[in-house]
Structures are given as structure tokens and as C-alpha cells.
Amino acid sequence: MDRRARLISEFRALSPKLLVVSCLFLIIGCADPVKENDDGGQDQVITDCPEGLALCVNSELGTQVCTNPQFDALNCGACGNICSNATSPDCFSGVCSCAEKGPCESQANCIRGNCSLPDTTGKFCEDNGDCEKNEFCISGHCTLVLPEVCDGLDNDHDGEIDEPKETLLDCYSGPLGTESVLPCRPGYRVCENGLYSDCLNEIVPIPELGPLSCDVLDNDCDGCIDGLKFLNECQPYNYIDVVFIVDVSGSMTVHIQDVEQALANFVEFHATTPGLRFALIVFPWPAAGTLPAVKQDLTDYQGFLPALTYLYTDNGGFEPSWDVLPMLENGALTLLWTSEAKRLFFMFTDEEGWSGRNPANTEILMCAALPGEAIQAVFSVAPYLLDFDLCSTVFYLDQAASMLADMKNTLNMICGN
Numbered sequence: 001m002d003r004r005a006r007l008i009s010e011f012r013a014l015s016p017k018l019l020v021v022s023c024l025f026l027i028i029g030c031a032d033p034v035k036e037n038d039d040g041g042q043d044q045v046i047t048d049c050p051e052g053l054a055l056c057v058n059s060e061l062g063t064q065v066c067t068n069p070q071f072d073a074l075n076c077g078a079c080g081n082i083c084s085n086a087t088s089p090d091c092f093s094g095v096c097s098c099a100e101k102g103p104c105e106s107q108a109n110c111i112r113g114n115c116s117l118p119d120t121t122g123k124f125c126e127d128n129g130d131c132e133k134n135e136f137c138i139s140g141h142c143t144l145v146l147p148e149v150c151d152g153l154d155n156d157h158d159g160e161i162d163e164p165k166e167t168l169l170d171c172y173s174g175p176l177g178t179e180s181v182l183p184c185r186p187g188y189r190v191c192e193n194g195l196y197s198d199c200l201n202e203i204v205p206i207p208e209l210g211p212l213s214c215d216v217l218d219n220d221c222d223g224c225i226d227g228l229k230f231l232n233e234c235q236p237y238n239y240i241d242v243v244f245i246v247d248v249s250g251s252m253t254v255h256i257q258d259v260e261q262a263l264a265n266f267v268e269f270h271a272t273t274p275g276l277r278f279a280l281i282v283f284p285w286p287a288a289g290t291l292p293a294v295k296q297d298l299t300d301y302q303g304f305l306p307a308l309t310y311l312y313t314d315n316g317g318f319e320p321s322w323d324v325l326p327m328l329e330n331g332a333l334t335l336l337w338t339s340e341a342k343r344l345f346f347m348f349t350d351e352e353g354w355s356g357r358n359p360a361n362t363e364i365l366m367c368a369a370l371p372g373e374a375i376q377a378v379f380s381v382a383p384y385l386l387d388f389d390l391c392s393t394v395f396y397l398d399q400a401a402s403m404l405a406d407m408k409n410t411l412n413m414i415c416g417n
Helices: 003-022 210-214 250-269 301-310 321-330 363-368 400-415
Strands: 034-036 042-044 054-058 063-067 090-092 095-097 109-111 114-116 135-138 141-144 169-171 187-189 227-230 233-236 240-247 276-283 293-299 342-348 375-380 393-396
Touching: 109 135, 240 250, 240 321, 240 400, 250 301, 250 342, 250 400, 276 301, 276 321, 293 301, 321 342, 321 363, 342 400, 375 400, 393 400
Parallel strands: 240 276, 240 342, 342 375, 375 393
Antiparallel strands: 034 042, 054 063, 090 095, 109 114, 135 141, 169 187, 227 233, 276 293
16 A cells, blocks of 8 residues: 555544644644534534644545644645655655655655665565564665664665764753753764764853852852752852951051951851851061061851951051052962952051052052952041042941941942842
8 A cells, every 4th residue: 555545544544533633733733623513513614724724625534624734744835735755755844855854865765754775685575564673665675774873874774874963962961950940051962983972062050159159140050040049049159258458557546446346247247148258467467567467368257256356456667558459469468269259358447558568569559459350448537548449449447337337238249139
């Protein structure tokens, strides 16, 4: 039995259910072709079809269907045009073809969506029933047709080896469940010379550190943009290194207690905020002459609190406020920075900007040493605020409560939290 006769026979056998079943498929849309009459029977109804669909009448079956002639192999391009040839049994864009490849050449048959050439060494056959498992009767010869796999062979006998569409593999190396959370996405492996490549073009989760903690992207693909999912809620997930730079010269005696209280309250308030670490640099320091000194490297809340004992003012001399950032930049002062964390500097001084280096640093050189992602806030007194306003947010050296509020607002500037 040829393909056309078989299709018509199967179509006739399915006709009582055809309209119902066809509605389930996207490529063959349906309008309601029947209605019930008063005695419960059904009368044929001819209606207009939705845009893009055609109303086709099958005279042999006596039915009407709204179908998409772009993809309906029984009405391909026009009503009644059945794609029955072994070289082009499918309908694509209104043309009978082999899947979307177009019609196969005369000696090939469309098998599993590919144009497979006959194996002329295979035994003679009249139809597929004469052949073994995975063999198809193509141009009178039983031909083994296997799905194409990445092995350097023409498994589907279509004249091409390891063709990309058939051998392409999806891949994803990120945690299960994150591949569908943007910006994460699966990649693919391509077959090259019988071997698969590494996973290409995948995007997997990366920690939301530093600049990535406030770029309005869910870089770790946990469903929280610039945040960490904790107890099913999104919490800020900012990795920020906070460095306190404090003038401990004698003139700061009237301010040092408020500074100490503001620092203690600030770190206590953020004791449970993920990703924050704290450090303390003081200037001048007796053991370092007029140079700044690191009294506490970056640490968490509990590790930092003991460092507040260094905030006492029995030192006089010059206050090298303009030297701290350049010395951090050139390595004269060192801190164990958190990888990719943002940096936030708070300076407290009641003196003018000054440098003890030779050649001397200036406000411009201090600003040039400020990292691109960093923020510096300086608490000082008039008129010395003007010595730091080129690249810093300036506040008055004031009572502890006022400075604490200014520090919290400055921290919020980093990500707008």
C-alpha cells in the first residue's frame, strides 16, 4: 500500500475523533465545526476560520476542519494537498518536504526527519516489512538507519557525518535548578571529529561579590537580584570592606569619645549583615613616627571590637591624612582585602589635609589612589572640610548619634539598600 492510500485509510478510520484530537496540536488549530441540534444530534456547520487557518473540506470523509496549511501534511499549502511521497512526507512552510530540509533527492527517503540514501549492498525489498529492526526499505534495498551520534560515522545514511543539528547536546555545569533562572542558561556541546567539545555558551552562577553585589543582576541565580535568599526572603548580599581611618593626635581629645562610640554602634548594628568586614588605621602613631599604622586588619564584627582600645589621644605632631590612601595603593600599608569587595573608607580628623611623604601627597593624589569602586567619607571641622571634598563625601565631626546616621547613609549609597 503506498503512503497516500495508507494516509487516507488511517484518516478515514480516525474521522469520528479527528476534529477533537486535532485541536490538541498547535500546528492544526480548530474552529468549532459542529453544533448540536434540538434533538441532541449534530449538524454540520461551516464557519470562517481564525486568521492564519484555512477551512478545508474533505469530500471523501465529509468533514470540515480549520487547519494551518503551513504545517498540515494532509493539506499542505492548499486544501487536499497530501504530502505522501517518501521523499517529502512532512509539511514545512506550506511545502511538502522532509522535516524542514525540503524534499529529498529521488534515491533517498525521509527517515526520522533526515534524507537517508539507500545502502545498495542491502538485500532487495518491497517495503519495510521485508527488512530487519532499524532497517528501512529505501529504493528497493534494506538500509540500516540509526540516529546520528557523535562518532565520526554517517549513522543515518544521509551523506553527512555528525551533522550539528542531530548531534548537538545541551549541557549545564551549574547547580541543579539554577539553569532556568536568568541570567544563568544551559550551553551546548558540538561534535568535532567524532568527539564532543566542552560546554559552550553556558552561564553558571557566580558569587555576588563587590561590584556584582549591586549590578541589578541575579548573578548567583538564586532568585534574589543583588541579594541572598535566606528563610525564603531576599537579604542584602554585599561584600564590603569598611576601613576606619582615625586621627589620634592630641587635638582630637574632645572628639575621640564620640568617634569611638559611633564606630562601636556602627559595627554592632551590622553585626549580622552578611559580607561586611572592618579594619582600623590610625595616625599619627608613636612607633611609626608621623606615619599612619594599621591597628586592626579586616575582620568581622567580633574580631574588630577589641581594636577600639587603640582610640586614645596622647600623641601630638602632624596628621598625615592625605597619605593613607596612597600608602594603601603602593603597599606601604597593607590590608587583606576581600576578593572583589567594594571598599568604604571613613576618616575622622580635626586638622587640615597634610602629607608627611617626600614628595608630598596632595588632595589630588589622595583622590587618584581611591579605588574606582570605593567611597570615602570624611568627618572633619570647618574650614578643613574643603581639604577633602574633591573626591569624598564630607560631614561635620559631631556627636556620636549624628555621625552614626551619616555613616549608615553612606553605606546605603553603595547599593541603595
